[in-house]
Amino acid sequence: MRPAYRSDIDGLRAIAVLLVVGFHAFPAEVRGGFIGVDVFFVISGFLITSIICQALDRGDFSFATFYARRINRIFPALLLVLAACAIGGWFLQFPVDYRDAGKAIGFGAAFLANIALLHDSGYFDTSSELNPLLHLWSLGVEEQFYLLWPPVIILAWRWKNGAVVAAVAILLTSFVTNLLLTPTHQSAAFYLPVTRFWELMTGCLLAIATATRAAPLAQHAARLRNIGAVAGLALIATGATLIDRSRAFPGWWAVLPVLGAALLIASGPGTWVGRRLLGNRAMVYVGLISYPLYLWHWPVLAAIRIVRLGEEPPPLMKLIAVLVAFGLADFTYRFVEPKIRYRPTRAKTAAAFAGVALVGLVGAGIYVAGGVPSRFSAGVQIVARDHQAEAMPAYRLKSCFLSSGSTFARECDDAALPGVPRIALWGDSHAAHLYPGLRAVQESEGGFVLSQYTTAGCPPIFGYVSVQTQGCTAANATARERLKAVKPDTVILVARQWHDYDGADRDPAAIDAMIKATLAELHSIGIRRIVVVGKFPSWRTPPKRILAQAYRSEAAGLITASEIPTRDGPPKLDRSEAEANERLRAFFTAQGIEFISPTPVYCNDQGCLLAVPGSGTPVTFDGSHLTIASSQFFVRQIAKELLGR
Numbered sequence: 001m002r003p004a005y006r007s008d009i010d011g012l013r014a015i016a017v018l019l020v021v022g023f024h025a026f027p028a029e030v031r032g033g034f035i036g037v038d039v040f041f042v043i044s045g046f047l048i049t050s051i052i053c054q055a056l057d058r059g060d061f062s063f064a065t066f067y068a069r070r071i072n073r074i075f076p077a078l079l080l081v082l083a084a085c086a087i088g089g090w091f092l093q094f095p096v097d098y099r100d101a102g103k104a105i106g107f108g109a110a111f112l113a114n115i116a117l118l119h120d121s122g123y124f125d126t127s128s129e130l131n132p133l134l135h136l137w138s139l140g141v142e143e144q145f146y147l148l149w150p151p152v153i154i155l156a157w158r159w160k161n162g163a164v165v166a167a168v169a170i171l172l173t174s175f176v177t178n179l180l181l182t183p184t185h186q187s188a189a190f191y192l193p194v195t196r197f198w199e200l201m202t203g204c205l206l207a208i209a210t211a212t213r214a215a216p217l218a219q220h221a222a223r224l225r226n227i228g229a230v231a232g233l234a235l236i237a238t239g240a241t242l243i244d245r246s247r248a249f250p251g252w253w254a255v256l257p258v259l260g261a262a263l264l265i266a267s268g269p270g271t272w273v274g275r276r277l278l279g280n281r282a283m284v285y286v287g288l289i290s291y292p293l294y295l296w297h298w299p300v301l302a303a304i305r306i307v308r309l310g311e312e313p314p315p316l317m318k319l320i321a322v323l324v325a326f327g328l329a330d331f332t333y334r335f336v337e338p339k340i341r342y343r344p345t346r347a348k349t350a351a352a353f354a355g356v357a358l359v360g361l362v363g364a365g366i367y368v369a370g371g372v373p374s375r376f377s378a379g380v381q382i383v384a385r386d387h388q389a390e391a392m393p394a395y396r397l398k399s400c401f402l403s404s405g406s407t408f409a410r411e412c413d414d415a416a417l418p419g420v421p422r423i424a425l426w427g428d429s430h431a432a433h434l435y436p437g438l439r440a441v442q443e444s445e446g447g448f449v450l451s452q453y454t455t456a457g458c459p460p461i462f463g464y465v466s467v468q469t470q471g472c473t474a475a476n477a478t479a480r481e482r483l484k485a486v487k488p489d490t491v492i493l494v495a496r497q498w499h500d501y502d503g504a505d506r507d508p509a510a511i512d513a514m515i516k517a518t519l520a521e522l523h524s525i526g527i528r529r530i531v532v533v534g535k536f537p538s539w540r541t542p543p544k545r546i547l548a549q550a551y552r553s554e555a556a557g558l559i560t561a562s563e564i565p566t567r568d569g570p571p572k573l574d575r576s577e578a579e580a581n582e583r584l585r586a587f588f589t590a591q592g593i594e595f596i597s598p599t600p601v602y603c604n605d606q607g608c609l610l611a612v613p614g615s616g617t618p619v620t621f622d623g624s625h626l627t628i629a630s631s632q633f634f635v636r637q638i639a640k641e642l643l644g645r
Contacts, residue, residue: 008269009043010287011278012261016040017290019240021297021325024135025318032243035257037138038199038250039236040294042261044142045203052150053211056157063150068349070146072341074291075352077332078139081295082109082359085132086366088299090375092306094384094548097130099371104133105363109356111143118191130310132302135294137191144193145200153204167205174198182251184470189250196250199258206265222270229273232263292337293329300325309545311571379551379616383544387621387628394436394628400452401432404471407478413486414449423643424451424488426479427460430536431494433626437635441643448643451486453479459495461511462518466501483525490529490644491522496536496624498584512587519591529644532588534597535577536624543610544618546572569607574623578603594641601637 016039023033051069055061082105089101107116113136128134152170156162175198181189189195239256247253269279277283286293300321304313313321340348366372373381395401400412416422425431425438432454442450458464458472462480466472483491499511522530550564581597588595602609602619609619617629626634635642 006269007284008271008274008278009047009265010290011274011280011283012039012043012264012287013290014283014286015236015278016043016261017294018286020135020294021322024298024301025322026315027245030240031245032240034245034249035236035239035243035254038254038257039261040138041142041196041199042203042206042258042265045145045200046207046265047203048146048149049153049204049207050210052153053163053207056154057211061154066150067146068344068346070143071349071353072344074139074143075356076336076340077292077295078108079352079355079359080332080336081292081299082133082356082363085299086359086362088303089132089366090372092303093371094545095371095373095376095381096384096386096388097306097371099367099369099386101132102363102366102369102371104131104136106360106367107363108133108136108139109360109363111140113137114140114144114191114193118187129305129312130302132299132306134302135298141191141193141196142200145197148193149200149204163208164205167201167208171198171201171205174201178250178254179252182248186248199250199254202258202262203265206262225267226271226273228263229267229271232260232267233273233277235260235263289326289329289333292332293325296328296332297322297325300328309541309549309572311541376548377551377555379554380548382616383547383551383611383618387544387618388625391433391436391621391625391628394439394631395429395432395454396435396452397432400435401429401454401456402471402475403456406471408453408475408482412453413451413482416486417449420447420449421489422449422451422486423490423492424453424483424486425492425494426453426483427492427494428454428458428496429456429625430496430533431460431492432456433631434492434494434533434635435631436628437626437631437633438642440632441635441639447645451482451488453482457501459498459501460493460518461498461514462521463514468501480521483522483527487526489527490531491527492531492533492642494533515587516591519593529594531594531596531642531644532584533642534581534584534595534599536598536626537577537602537608537619538574538624539572539620540574540623541572542618542622543568543620547610547618565610567604567607568610573608596638596641598634601634 016036019030019033019036019039021033022030023036027033051066052061055066085101086105089098093101103116104113107113113133117134117137152166153163156166159165174194174196178189178195178198181192181195235256237260239253239260243249243253243256264273264278268274301318304317304321305311340352370386373385376384396412397403398406399409402408414422423438425435432452435450435452435454438450442448453475455469455472455475457469458466458475460476460479462476464472464476498515499508500506519530546565546568550559553559554561554564578597578599581599585595585597611618612627612629612633615629615633617627619626619630619633621627
């Protein structure tokens with residue numbers, strides 16, 4: 001069950017993997033390199049269907065043989081990489097990150113990484129650069145295809161042209177679903193198999209056409225095949241040049257790499273491109289190690305980012321990491337894969353399957369154990385625990401802090417009390433992170449009731465239309481009706497960004513006019529007092545990572561306890577936002593609005609606070625969102641200004 005070897009397909013694999021590796025290592029330079037995955041999908045569909053068609057022609061297709069060959073091909077290298085991530089994470093990752101890595105190992109071993117990533121995608125995702133198994137989503141899509149397609153084609157093979165009809169039907173259904181889903185649910189369109197199967201099915205149709213001696217370019221003149229090969233190469237190059245993360249992908253854009261790969265495969269190995277470019281020795285070598293290279297390159301790049309506490313490594317370091325990945329891929333190809341792939345036995349196949357299953361269970365155990373925090377000292381455990389998970393209920397996520405198109409719950413407005421003033425909190429996630437602090441002051445001191453209308457990625461501006469947050473306009477309209485109904489004495493407005501949520505090209509003058517109109521409408525409602533809270537410190541490296549690394553250095557005897565930093569600044573601090581706050585202060589005070597800058601609370605000449613004084617809890621759980629303790633600390637520090645008393 002093995003198709004005739006084609007060196008040009010190995011060369012095409014080389015193009016695909018080099019694009020992906022280039023994008024992951026140098027995303028600013030190889031902006032469209034992620035389309036290499038789409039090229040891989042076409043190749044996989046072609047080769048797998050070729051195997052099935054040849055076996056069906058001979059009448060000796062066996063599911064057991066087919067899936068045993070898949071295990072022998074895929075599992076040995078995958079087992080090695082998953083085990084390396086489990087072992088490396090023990091030494092390199094803090095509990096929350098190691099917990100998430102354990103989850104990724106478990107889902108990766110089950111070939112469900114794409115589903116897990118789709119489920120976890122959201123506003124407060126952990127930085128993808130620190131997930132060592134992020135890239136396994138594409139392997140999940142392929143394996144899901146391998147499970148579903150063979151029974152379909154075998155059933156359809158009984159009828160004349162049945163395989164072609166089935167493949168075309170699946171391709172069209174998948175492609176249309178992709179087009180419909182990409183504009184509104186891009187993450188789902190990117191990760192779901194139903195929106196990706198058309199890419200694999202393109203390769204399948206080529207294989208069926210070849211098996212039935214109807215390949216469109218194979219029976220025509222050499223000149224036509226050469227034109228097809230050049231056109232295919234040009235389409236992939238165009239895709240890599242024009243496509244970047246700002247595009248609605250896959251959508252129509254994915255046609256470029258998919259059609260390009262299909263033309264190169266259909267043109268065959270005899271073209272000038274096939275012989276000279278794809279078939280040359282260097283390209284074939286990279287193609288031969290492309291699978292282990294794909295598996296290894298991302299964990300190696302993630303490892304250096306983890307060691308550097310999330311900071312982007314310099315180009316030379318990333319280049320060295322890529323060379324290390326090549327070395328690991330070569331080792332895997334020469335010494336690991338041949339033991340099972342080219343010398344298969346039932347025992348070896350069973351051992352490979354059991355090994356991946358076992359390491360998947362280990363990953364699940366790491367996740368259940370919360371990343372095994374007992375590996376670290378008490379100080380590290382306090383700093384590195386999952387403050388985000390603790391903060392979300394305190395922010396009142398999904399009820400009064402929205403991340404989608406739902407509506408604010410009734411409990412977002414405290415019951416009115418006679419003679420007690422009402423404070424309304426309105427804005428984005430940086431408004432939501434003030435709620436725990438306001439609630440703590442209310443519970444300890446009383447004297448006011450609260451309302452909360454907060455939406456992720458949505459500034460408190462009536463009529464604001466957000467490209468990124470589809471429900472922003474509706475959420476603010478709901479806030480308007482609630483404000484009219486409850487007529488608060490004070491409204492607190494907070495936004496992480498006022499002018500550039502959807503890109504710096506938004507017209508600042510137009511946004512300023514919308515803000516002024518919003519303030520005027522709030523006054524017309526009868527709200528006597530409006531307070532704007534400015535921008536919070538923003539970190540390139542989250543404070544919890546800086547602190548946890550310092551505690552680890554203390555445990556290793558590299559620094560003393562007194563040397564653990566209480567403040568830090570550039571380059572780990574993105575910016576204190578001090579200058580931006582002064583610009584905002586000038587704008588809002590000119591409108592007669594009170595303005596409070598968080599900068600003096602958190603920052604001084606020595607840098608910005610890493611931990612809440614007296615508790616050791618990091619001030620933020622990511623780059624800028626406050627932990628519960630930090631929210632309570634901040635509100636207490638500015639309570640008189642904020643509450644107007």
